[in-house]
Ligand SMILES: Cc1cc2nc3c(=O)[nH]c(=O)nc-3n(C[C@H](O)[C@H](O)[C@H](O)COP(=O)(O)OP(=O)(O)OC[C@H]3O[C@@H](n4cnc5c(N)ncnc54)[C@H](O)[C@@H]3O)c2cc1C
C-alpha cells in the first residue's frame with residue numbers, strides 16, 4: 001500500500017505560555033517528547049533526491065533523511081552520529097537555524113525545489129528533530145566516542161571560539177593536529193554565548209560542547225585579546241597555521257543623539273545580561289531599532305527585564321531577516337512592533353534619553369538587495385517616548401586581532417578577504433565565519449570553519 | 465598561585481601572583497580581574513613588587529572568588545619623545561602610576577591630590593597637593609613637557625581646564641566589560657570620533673577627549689568608573 005502523505009499534521013513543539021516565558025530566561029521551546037519525535041519523523045518521505053531538496057537547503061548539508069530514518073528505527077545514537085558527520089552541534093543548530101529558509105523551506109511537503117513551486121503542506125519539523133536527537137544524547141549522558149587521528153606534530157592557532165573557530169578546531173583536532181584556540185572572552189561560543197539569550201539557547205548546551213572539545217585535546221586560552229594581549233604576528237611565528245574566526249561582533253550605533261546616556265548597542269545589553277548576569281537599567285520603556293536576529297534577541301531580553309518594549313523597523317515583517325515565528329513570540333510576550341518606521345533622532349533631556357523621533361515609511365522600488373526600498377511618508381514624523389534606546393542595526397567588524405598585520409588584506413568594510421580555499425593574503429593564515437562574510441548564521445560559520453579545516457589540513461600536510 | 469591580601473580597613477585589596485602566571489604586559493596596559501561564575505570584571509593596572517605581579521582592587525566583596533585574570537588589554541602607552549614627565553593622580557591612580565613608571569626607564573615625578581595611604585604603604589615618593597591649580601605651578605616651575613593624569617576623569621578634566629603648557633595624556637575611566645571592542649559600553653569620543661576605551665585606550669591626549677560626552681555616558685555606578 002502506498003504511504004499516505006501527511007501534509008498537514010506537523011507536530012508542534014510545546015512552548016511555555018507567553019505569560020510564563022516572559023518571566024524567565026529559561027528556554028521557552030520545550031522540545032519534542034519521544035513519541036512526538038518518532039511521529040514527526042514518520043512524516044518524512046525519505047526522498048531519493050533529498051540532496052536536491054532539504055539537504056541542499058541546509059548550509060552544512062546534513063543527511064536529513066538519513067538521520068530521520070534512524071529516529072523512526074529508534075536508533076538515536078545512530079541519528080546523532082549521522083548528524084555530526086556534517087553538523088557537530090545538533091542541539092544548537094536545531095534551536096537557532098532559520099530552518100524555514102533552509103532545510104524546512106526546501107522540504108517537498110512544503111516546497112518542490114526541483115520543479116520550483118510551492119506545495120500544499122507543512123514541512124517536516126527538521127529543526128525540532130535535530131534538537132531532539134542532540135538533546136537526547138546530551139541529557140542521557142551517552143558517551144559518543146570521537147577519536148582523533150594519531151598526532152601529526154603540527155600546531156594550529158585559532159582566533160575566536162565562535163561557531164567558525166569551533167568548527168575548524170574540531171576537524172583539525174580530529175585530523176591529529178594540536179589546536180590552540182585564543183578567545184578574548186571567558187567562555188567558548190562567541191555570539192551563541194554572549195548574544196543569543198538563554199531563553200532561545202540554554203548555556204548548558206555550550207558547556208556540554210566545551211567538554212567535547214576538551215576531550216579532543218583542544219586547548220583554549222581564554223581572556224586573550226589577540227592584537228593586545230598577544231600580537232597576531234607572534235602567533236603566526238609560533239604556529240604552523242592560523243585560522244582567524246574573530247567574527248563581526250562590534251556593536252553599531254549611528255543616529256543623532258546616540259551619545260546620550262541610556263543609549264545602548266544591542267551587543268552591550270545582550271552581553272551584560274547573557275554573559276555577565278547583570279541587570280541592565282533600561283528604565284520603564286525601551287525602543288529597539290532594527291529588524292534582524294539581534295533586534296529580536298534584544299526584545300526577548302528587555303521583556304524579561306520587565307521593560308515595556310517597542311521595536312521600530314523601517315521595513316516590513318516579510319522583508320526582515322529575523323525568523324518569522326520569533327516576531328509572533330515577542331508580540332505574544334507583549335512587545336509593540338512598529339513596522340515601516342524609521343528613527344531619525346534620539347531626543348534627550350539633561351543628557352538622558354526621553355524619546356525617539358521617527359518617521360513612517362512606505363515601500364517603493366526594489367533596491368540592490370531585491371527588497372522594496374522604504375521611502376519616507378511626508379509629514380509623518382512622530383515621537384515615541386522612552387527611557388532608553390537599543391541599537392540592533394547590525395554589527396561592524398572587530399579588527400583588533402588583525403589590524404596590525406597589513407599583509408592580511410581587508411575588504412572595504414574592514415572584514416578579511418579570502419580566496420576559495422579560505423586563505424588570506426598572508427601565507428599560512430586562513431579566515432572564516434562572519435569575519436569574511438560580514439555577518440551570517442551560526443550554521444554557515446560552522447560550515448566555513450569545517451571547510452577551512454580541510455584546506456588547512458592540506459596546507460599542513462603539504463598535499464595542497 | 466593567586467594570593468589575596470586583605471586591607472579591609474583601607475578599603476582595598478592586593479591581588480598578588482607569580483610573574484610567570486601573567487602574560488607579560490607593556491606600559492599602560494591593564495588586565496580584567498574576573499570574579500565568580502558570572503565573570504564580573506574589574507579593570508586593574510598591574511605592577512611588580514618583590515618578584516610578584518600585583519593588582520589593587522577597591523572594595524570588592526567577592527574577592528575570594530577570582531575566576532580569571534584576563535589580559536593584558538588596551539594599547540601600550542608610548543612615552544618616547546618626552547623628557548620631563550609629571551604624573552598627577554589621587555589615591556586610586558597609584559596602580560596606574562606604578563604601572564607607567566615600571567614600564568620604562570624615564571624618571572617620572574608624582575603629585576598626589578589629597579592623602580594616599582596606598583602611596584605610603586608602597587613607599588612611593590610623591591608630593592602632596594590640595595588643589596589642582598598647583599599642577600600649573602609645578603609645570604611652570606619644573607618645565608615638564610608631559611603631564612599624565614589618572615585616578616579619576618574629574619582630575620583629568622580639571623587639569624585639562626588649567627590650559628597648561630605641557631602635553632597632557634589622560635587615563636580614561638569608563639565601565640569595561642569584554643575588553644575586546646565588542647559591546648561599546650566604554651565608548652569615548654576623541655577628536656569627534658568614537659573610540660573604545662577597552663581596546664584603543666586607556667590613554668588619550670586629554671585635549672582631544674570630549675569630556676562632556678564622557679560624563680554623559682556614565683551609566684554605571686560610580687565605583688565601576690573609578691578603577
Ligand atoms: C544577537 C545575535 C543573534 C543571532 N542569532 C542568530 C540565530 O538565532 N541563528 C543564527 O543562525 N545566527 C544568529 N546570529 C548570527 C550568528 O550568531 C553569527 O553569524 C555567528 O555566531 C558567527 O560566527 P563566528 O564564529 O564567525 O563569530 P562569532 O560568533 O562572533 O565569534 C567570534 C569570537 O571571536 C572572539 N574574538 C573577537 N576578537 C578577538 C580577539 N581580538 N582575540 C580573541 N578573540 C576574539 C569573540 O570574543 C568571539 O567569541 C546572531 C547574531 C547576533 C549578533
Ligand code: SF4
Pocket residue numbers: 057058059060061062064087093094097099102103104126127130443
Ligand atoms: S543544520 Fe540547520 S539547516 Fe541544516 S538540517 Fe539542521 S536545522 Fe536544518
